[in-house]
Each structure stands twice: as C-alpha cells, then as structure tokens.
Amino acid sequence: MHEQFPVQVSANEALTGGYFRLTLDAGTPVATAHTRPGQFVMLRGAWGRDLLNGRAFSVLEVLDDRRFSVLAKVFGRGTGLMKAMEPGDSMTCLGPLGNGFPVVDTSVTSLLVAGGVGLPPLHLYAREAAREGAAPAVEMIYGGRTRDDLVLTDELDAWQVAQTLTTEDGSRGVEGRVTVPLLDRLERASANGETVRILSCGPTPMLRAVRALALDRGVEAHLCLEEQMACGYGVCLGCAVPVHGPRPYAYCCTDGPVFPAQEVRWA
Amino acid sequence: MHEQFPVQVSANEALTGGYFRLTLDAGTPVATAHTRPGQFVMLRGAWGRDLLNGRAFSVLEVLDDRRFSVLAKVFGRGTGLMKAMEPGDSMTCLGPLGNGFPVVDTSVTSLLVAGGVGLPPLHLYAREAAREGAAPAVEMIYGGRTRDDLVLTDELDAWQVAQTLTTEDGSRGVEGRVTVPLLDRLERASANGETVRILSCGPTPMLRAVRALALDRGVEAHLCLEEQMACGYGVCLGCAVPVHGPRPYAYCCTDGPVFPAQEVRWA
Amino acid sequence: MGVTSSLDASGVDVGIDFGPIRLKNPLLTASGCFAYGQQFAGFMDLRELGGLSTKGISPAPRFGNPLPRIYETASGMLNSIGLENVGTQVFLEEKLPFLDALDISVWVNFFGTDFESYVECARTLGEGKDRGVSALEMNISCPNIKKGGIEFGTVPEVAHRLTKACVEATDVPIVVKLTPNVGDIVAMAQAVHEAGAAGISLINTITGMAIDVRKRRPRLATTYGGLSGPAIKPVALRMVHQVHAALPELPICGMGGIYSGEDALEFLMAGASCVQVGTANFAEPPAALRVLAELKTLLAELGFARAEDAVGSLESIPAEPPYKAEGAQ
Amino acid sequence: MGVTSSLDASGVDVGIDFGPIRLKNPLLTASGCFAYGQQFAGFMDLRELGGLSTKGISPAPRFGNPLPRIYETASGMLNSIGLENVGTQVFLEEKLPFLDALDISVWVNFFGTDFESYVECARTLGEGKDRGVSALEMNISCPNIKKGGIEFGTVPEVAHRLTKACVEATDVPIVVKLTPNVGDIVAMAQAVHEAGAAGISLINTITGMAIDVRKRRPRLATTYGGLSGPAIKPVALRMVHQVHAALPELPICGMGGIYSGEDALEFLMAGASCVQVGTANFAEPPAALRVLAELKTLLAELGFARAEDAVGSLESIPAEPPYKAEGAQ
Ligand SMILES: Cc1cc2nc3c(=O)[nH]c(=O)nc-3n(C[C@H](O)[C@H](O)[C@H](O)COP(=O)(O)OP(=O)(O)OC[C@H]3O[C@@H](n4cnc5c(N)ncnc54)[C@H](O)[C@@H]3O)c2cc1C
C-alpha cells in the first residue's frame, strides 16, 4: 500500500549558496522510514491550483520513522514557496518512490559523484555506508560552481567518508568540474587493478559527462536522473527516459530514477 | 494621479464571528489618508496567478497618513489567504476608489444601517461625525445573525454614537433584523416631523429591504453596494449596477459604490 | 449491484443510468490519468468508484513520444504522451482480469490509426464484454498522433461514419470522446449521437503550447500538447451545457479540471450524467473518491435526494426589472 | 518617431514594423481592458506604450449586458460585458483627441451588428486617419453579442468577404481579431490575409462558463462568457505558432494571458510581431510597461540586439539518438 500523508515542516534551515534543508515530520510512523538512497518523495504545499502537481525531491536524511529531510534550491515557484516555509506549515507527501542505488557493497569501491541538488541520494548513501561500517568502501566526489555551492560537507568528514571537493572557480578543493578528480581516480583504479563503480546524481550535463567517461572506460555506473514528473508513481507517463532495450522509453519514477549508465539512450 | 502602492500587514486581529481586522502600513504617506466613508481599496497579496484580480474592501479606519485598516470575513480563497496573513506580509493596494457617502450634515439625522461586512463605511462615518462633534446627528442600527457577528461596538459607545443592535436569534440587542428598529425609528421621525436619511451598507438582501422601506416612505437613502469587480477603477465594466436614468447601468466602482436608493433598478 | 450501495450515509441515492450503462455513482477516473488502475489499488478501494476509463488502447502496442512530454502551465498542464499503450491483446489478457474483479463500470478507451483499425479495435475489445468491459470510450480526438486522426474528431460526417462502423462492430455501448478543438461541438455531438453512440465524453484536452525562452525551444518535444486541469474547466462546462441544451436525451460524461465535489456538481447541473477525474489524480491518487465524498455531502446539503435530480438542473438568472430610458438623451 | 526612442538603456532596439504599421515597441494594451486610455493616464506615462487598442466601437452606442458580468476562474476570468461602447461619433469627437496627443499607435477596435454596419463602422472610423488612428482592429469574434456575429468569425468565406469590404472602405490598415473558438485557425487567418488584412490579432477570449451550485444558476447573466488570463496562454501561443508556421508573412499581434516579459517573449518567439496585455491591467494598471521593461531586460540578457530578431525565432527540440529495438519482443 502506497501512502500519501500529511507532513509538517519542523525546520527549514538556510544553507550557503541558496540551498535550504527542509525537515518534515509526519507525526506518525510512515514509509519514508525505509527510504533507499535515490528514492524520492512528491511534495506539495497548500498552494492553490496554479501549481498543480507535486514536486519531486530526493530524500536527504531519514531522521527517524516519522521524520525526514530534503535539500533544495529555488528553481521556480514551487521551490520558491518551499524556501519561504516555516515550522508548522503543512504539506502533503507521497513516497518514498522509485528505486534507489544498488546496496552498499564492500567488494568494490563506490565513487559517489554529486553535483548541486544531486547531493541528497549520495549523502544518504554515504551515511548508510558509514552506519554499516563500510565508510572505506565509498568515496565522495562533490562539485559546485563556487565554495558556497558545497553544503553539508562536515557531515561526511564526521562519518570519515573520504571526499574530494571541486569548484569551478577554485575557491574550495580542486579547481574544475567533478570529472577532473573522477578521471584521476579511474586511472588510479585501473593502474591498481582496483574495482570501482560510479554512483552519480546531479545536473544533466554533469551526468552526461560522467556517463561518457564511464562508458569509455567500461566502468559500471548508475545515474540518478531528473525528469519532469506529474505523478511520481507511474500513471502519467510524463517522465519518459530514452533507453536502449526492449522499449525505447523507461519511466524515471518507476523504473528509475536510478538507471545503469549504458541503458540510457543519450547522444 | 491614482496610486497603486505596496503595503505591509502591521496587525491582523481576529474578532468574534470569524471577522478579522487587518491593519496595513504603506510606510510613506499615501492617498488613503483622505478616504471618505464608503470608499474602498483593491487589495492583493503575493498569491500567484490562480487569484487573478484584487479584492475590494471598504476602508474601516484611517489611522494616519500611511496606515489604514479593513474589516473582513472569510468568503472565498482571497479572504482566506488574508485571514492567515501575519505582520510583515506584503500586499499591493489600489485606492481609495469610488465615491463615499454624503458628508456629515447636522441638519438631519443620519441613520447608519449596517449588516455584516457592511460595517466599515458606517463605522468610519460615525467616527468622522464624532470627530466633527456631530455624534448626535448620527445613529447606528447594526445587525447580525448572532451576538458574535456584532464587532467593534465598544468604539461607537466610546464616541457616544447612539447604537441599536439587532440579532436574529436575540442573543444581543433587539431580536430580528435591522429593519425592525429601522421601521420604528422612521415612524418616530415621521411622528416628530424630524428629517432623517438612511445610509446603509450590508448584504444585498438587507439593502433591498432597506431600500423598499425608504422608497415606501419617501425617506432619502444612500446604499453602498457590492458588485463583482475585476479592476475597481472603471475599465473592465464588470461591476455594472442596474439603474434608472439616462443609461441602464452605472458602475459600482466609479459611479458608486454609494448610490441613491431610488436610482437603483431592483425589483 | 456492486459492493457499495448507491445509497449511503449521506442519504443521497448516487446511482446513475448513463444510457444503457448503470453506474453505482457518477464518479469515474479519466483515460490516461489512471493507467490500467493497478497503481491505484495501493491508494484506495477502487470498488468505491463509479467506474474508470483505461489508458487509450490501439490494436497494436504503441510506444510514446520523445521527451519532454509534460509541462505545467497556470492552473493546468500540457501533455504529449503519444498514446503509449499495451495494445488490445495484452490489455485483454493481462490488464482486464484485474479490472473485471473490481465490479465497477470499466470503460475501455480506444483509438485506431485509421478507419479500419478503429473498427478492428472496437470489435476486438468488444470481446471483453463478458469479462468486465461495460463501455468502449472511443477517442476520436488524438492531438498527439500524427497519422489521420484530425478529421475523425473535427468533421461531423467523418465522425458519424466512424462511429456507426464501430457501433455495428460490437455489442458493447460506444461512448464517443470528443475533442474541444472544434468550432461547433453540438454538430459533432449530434453526428455521433445519430450514428448510435450511447453517450459522449466531453472534453478531451485543448491543444496548447509553451516555450522555454532561454533555450528558444518548445517545452514539449512535439511542440504542441494537450492542456488539462482547472484552467480548462470553464470551456469544458460550456461545451457540456451547449450539448445538453441542444440534445437533452444524449448522455454526457463531463470532464476537464474537476478537483472537488463542487466542480463535479457544476458538470452535473450543466447536463452531465457522470464525470471523470483526470489530472487531479496526479497530485492526489485517491482524488476521485474525495470528490465523490464531497459531491455526496453537497448534494445532501442542497436537498437533492438523488444525484440524477441534479443532472441538468441549472436554472437561468432571473431577468432584471425593465429599464426605461426616461432621462435618456 | 515618438517621445521614447526605440533604443534605450537596455541597448535593445525594440522598434517593430507590424506590416505597414510602425511601432516604437511591441507592447500594446488589449481591447476592453484599457477602456479609451484616460483612466490609465493617472497610473503611467501612456506615451511609453507601443500602442493601445480601444474598447470595441460600433456605429451606434451600445449598453452592456445584465449582471453579473464577470467571474474569476482558476488563473482566468470570464466576462460578458456585452461590447458596451460610446459609438463611432462620440469616440471620434470625445475620445480620439486624447489618444491622438499621445503619439503612440492607436488601434481602434470595432465591430458591427451586421455586414453593412461593419463596413459603415470601418468607413467612419477610417476618417480618424489624420487624427491619430493608425489601425482598425476588426473584432469578428463577439461571443457576447447575439445577432449575426458567429459566422463572421468562424466561416472562412464569410470572414473573407467581410474583411475585403472593410479593407476597401478605408485607407487605414485593418487588423482582424480572430476568435479561438474555431477548429482551424489557420484557415481563418488565411481567409482574412487574402482579403487584404494588414495583420491579425490572436486571440480573443475562449467561450466558457461557470455555475454557482448553491443558487443553481450560471455565474454570468448571459450564461456564457469569454475566458481570458493565464489559463488561456497555452492555447493562444499554439494558435500564434500555427498561423506563423503556415503564413510567415502575415503579421500577428499575439495576446492571451500575458503577465510578464517572459510571457511576451514566448509570443514573439512563436511568431507574433507585437503583443497586447489585457486582463493583467485589471490587477495592475501599469502592467504593460512592466512587461515591456522585463521584455527589454530579457532580450538583452539573451543576446537579441533587436526585438525583431526574436520574432519567430523558435527552434525545435533536437531529435533523440535513434532507438534500436535490439531486445524487443
Ligand atoms: C527524482 C527527482 C529528484 C529530485 N530531487 C531534488 C532534490 O533533492 N532537490 C531539489 O532541489 N530538486 C530536486 N529535483 C528537482 C525538483 O523536482 C525541481 O527543481 C522542482 O520540481 C522545480 O519546481 P518549481 O515549482 O520550483 O519549478 P517550476 O519551473 O515552476 O516547475 C514547473 C514544472 O516543471 C517541473 N520541473 C521543473 N524542473 C524540473 C526538474 N529539474 N526535474 C523535474 N521536474 C521539474 C516541476 O515539477 C513542475 O511541474 C528532483 C527531481 C526529480 C525528478
């Protein structure tokens, strides 16, 4: 049984770079308690009818069986309204939806490649790995335009997850995009005979670059995609993702949002 | 030069019966400072595009050259959003618009007949009369369904304006509608050879009854009408009021909202 | 007569006869907005619905359009899904048994790519008669398919011919779903009515478009898409009212922007015998049941003993007292 | 060439040639949403507009419809004002001098109650040529008048004949304002184009309806009214794009739900040479000038040196890499 349930904002914390972390409380145990990294929720406030559908957000943190948080940035009107929300404001939530990343596997090194609002699934992944004592099996590569775009990095340090940060202007970490340290890391792995895989989420141009790199080098990669979604649960057929395989399109919400890189039919 | 100016909510006070008083502050001197009783403002919050147009509200109080208040009750979505507003929230305001009631005249007794959200113009009128030392020339007759529907009655007492209250359930004042004491008062005036006139604002059924009474007895009456308004300043031609005279329709926003009772073309 | 009685706590009898089709209540879900129903089983008791209309079925399976396929507009959304569906065969074998078991009115929405395939589709799906199919909802208004299509939904004579052929191909009642992208909706309704349609569904989406000015590109890969949601409700209501006024004996299933019981009642009063909830399902999977509950409450509050009494119950606004231009220049 | 130069701080040249009509910028205000202009003088410097379209004028003055005349719907509003106006005589004598003095493009919107009165109206208003009238915007889509009307706006041959007669009756360019309540907008556009129209205005309101379920009555006294505002923007844009694609040489004035510079730019990209702001004026009297300012900023930001370059600049979405159904069943 899927659930759509009411939630209340219990905190709305402004971070650097215009990001904010919205903590939501269902008041009672809900299905988000069992969210897998990469799964998402459809959220909607009491917004009247000019904003018709829910908005999709990856789960950032599962705080307990009734509370979770999301990380967002103002994109359009819906995220604008969310940024202005205050504790006590109510929303409806549908989820968790979709399929997450492959489970933590200590036999390979998982390179978590994140950019922008693509951080949440990988942040949750890193947390899960740390909890399972598998922190050494994951490494974060996380990029932004400038230092303000890199948020919640302390938490990874606390979990002792190795992280390489990049900024395009060099204001923090490596100068350049995430593909710079990623390429280095893949070369090192290949030199060492080490098995690595890539789990990535972020802006589509970044995912395209990551995918190209991975396909090029035959490295296993899983991409968490964003598509326009009206429903989030497989009925509107709006969230098509072009794929190779028996059908030309898969659905981001039900087949994804995480897809093996080689399945995605991108130029 | 008309003005549309931003205002901030400086207070939103819940009254009995679901009424609320919203105090708005323009931060700088604005035209509302010179509002005549019966004039109105078009108000709109930052509501997105499903609520297209401003909503009309009579001015209740002119607090100083930059602040004024309105009295409202939840009717639909716009007033619902207004009820939830908090100090600091912003709106845009256009006004004051339309024509008010005839000025205070100490040579006649003005019977102020108010019902529901029709109180503001008459409340403002009573205040004006009191300020001008003409409190004895006005008498308020104010009705509601039950005692909770009668608000701000203390203020009239403070200004020493005579008031007769009515409730349909008899929970406060005279049992029945405003027409009960109004009829009494008109008979008394006619017996005394006293000149009275009626200034009235309230729900349309009430105004119809007041008009019928006034026309019947040849008493001068001015009615403050409500019509659907899109603009409030004479361009949409939506707020037609059927009238007798050279044209079959007058416009509530520019020709009114106050009309002589005999001009209104009602059955 | 179904699991849920049409008479319940509200005291209102919500059973409706839609031509030959008995509905336990007037609330259906709309084609393309409810898939084949399964996804909703987790959210609601489907047996409480009056019925549902499936995603549009064509003789052969079809894949959908390139992306982007959807875009939100003011109080509405554009879609260009491309009538993706599993085809008649898979539908009858894999999807229908689930629906049959629900014991509600199952309307199988269908379309063809040309005249013959429409008729073939009607014939094949009509075989589902004893397996739960209570009506075939013929979509003659496919803004999103390229071949043929447009004339079926916009030229009365063509619609008449097509409807007649499909009606003759099957025993299952045919409900024709009309497109609002026409100048004269009454002419279209009349044409299909005379061809033997058991009723009509009004309205499909209105063709629209949006542009991403920063990319200088349409928001949808197909450039145009179908507009649905509250934005189109006034247009839908007007068409229902026009058709009902002209053809009071033709059953109408109304839709377009229904999000509340009040919306649904507007459609009934305008002349619809039942309604479908489409886009509203996306934000709220059990929307149709909330709308039904609200409708019942509202009918009771307004003194309707039977939902049927509300159908076409609109009165006109009383005339104003006559104007005499006494002082007119 | 007017008080405000078409080149300003933004660096974008916003001057536009709309067929024979030179506009200092592409922002006009829409008929029926700007009265005869005077009311707005208190809110804004009218001379900064590209132009304005007046309330529709008929040969004789007309009173409006009974009330209620307006109702708000989701992201839109319905109106049934009834084409109330002062008539050609009073317009030319009392309203035009004020507009003439503004030195902007004045489009006089007009209509008749039958064929002859259309032509008479065009002839009479055409006399205003040297008194500031730069175009006659012929409204052949009057949802709110009863007599005649409907065929003028919906039957291409009739529209052709009417347009031709009006074009021949005056030297002032005729811009024909089309109704969206048709199945084939391109056929209508082509008909009036071939009849000599200098351009077209797209779109007028879409006929709609709303019901007060508690009173069992329509929300408007005339039952139906015209839907305007953001709700109709996708439909308006689609029609502009359809016509521009089919008839690239026909100038189009686009409108329908324009509230921002981004909205306006969508219309330009779809193929409109200029736009009108209608319903937006009600909530915000100087809306058109805000839209103009936003449009200039946006054009500059997107690298358009001239507004003209944006007209019809839409590109299509690149095709997806081909799909090979390797594993397909
Ligand atoms: C699986 C998934 C997970 C996501 N996770 C996050 C997250 O953790 N944090 C975050 O900030 N954002 C996330 N997004 C993107 C987020 O959903 C959009 O930014 C948001 O919908 C924009 O809404 P808006 O009203 O602000 O923008 P508007 O532009 O007003 O939205 C208009 C319409 O476009 C849709 N839309 C716009 N951009 C996107 C987009 N990139 N993806 C999907 N739909 C879009 C909206 O849903 C809406 O229907 C995710 C999207 C998906 C599909």
Ligand SMILES: Cc1cc2nc3c(=O)[nH]c(=O)nc-3n(C[C@H](O)[C@H](O)[C@H](O)COP(=O)(O)OP(=O)(O)OC[C@H]3O[C@@H](n4cnc5c(N)ncnc54)[C@H](O)[C@@H]3O)c2cc1C
């Ligand atoms: C001159 C004038 C003065 C008014 N003064 C007051 C006042 O002091 N206090 C108060 O509470 N209300 C007053 N009203 C009524 C107030 O404008 C409506 O209650 C309000 O517009 C309802 O908006 P909504 O969004 O809550 O309702 P909705 O029903 O959502 O509104 C839908 C549409 O109907 C219009 N509308 C609905 N009811 C009315 C109405 N009765 N009159 C005019 N338009 C309406 C709205 O403006 C909007 O366009 C006044 C109206 C007028 C014309």
Ligand SMILES: Cc1cc2nc3c(=O)[nH]c(=O)nc-3n(C[C@H](O)[C@H](O)[C@H](O)COP(=O)(O)O)c2cc1C
């Ligand atoms: C995403 C989507 C897909 C649709 N697919 C179909 C379809 O396959 N067949 C059909 O007849 N109508 C289809 N429709 C139209 C709806 O059934 C309905 O007629 C229309 O959306 C208006 O109702 P609404 O405003 O409640 O959504 C679709 C609508 C949407 C939004």
Ligand SMILES: Cc1cc2nc3c(=O)[nH]c(=O)nc-3n(C[C@H](O)[C@H](O)[C@H](O)COP(=O)(O)O)c2cc1C
């Ligand atoms: C209240 C009102 C009155 C209108 N009157 C006229 C008119 O007299 N003549 C005309 O051609 N269009 C008239 N229109 C249509 C507008 O000019 C415009 O075409 C339409 O409203 C769409 O634009 P919008 O969404 O920006 O308002 C009127 C629109 C409204 C809302």
Ligand code: FES
């Ligand atoms: S978002 Fe509706 S099917 Fe995926």
Ligand code: FES
């Ligand atoms: S409200 Fe627009 S003319 Fe009166």
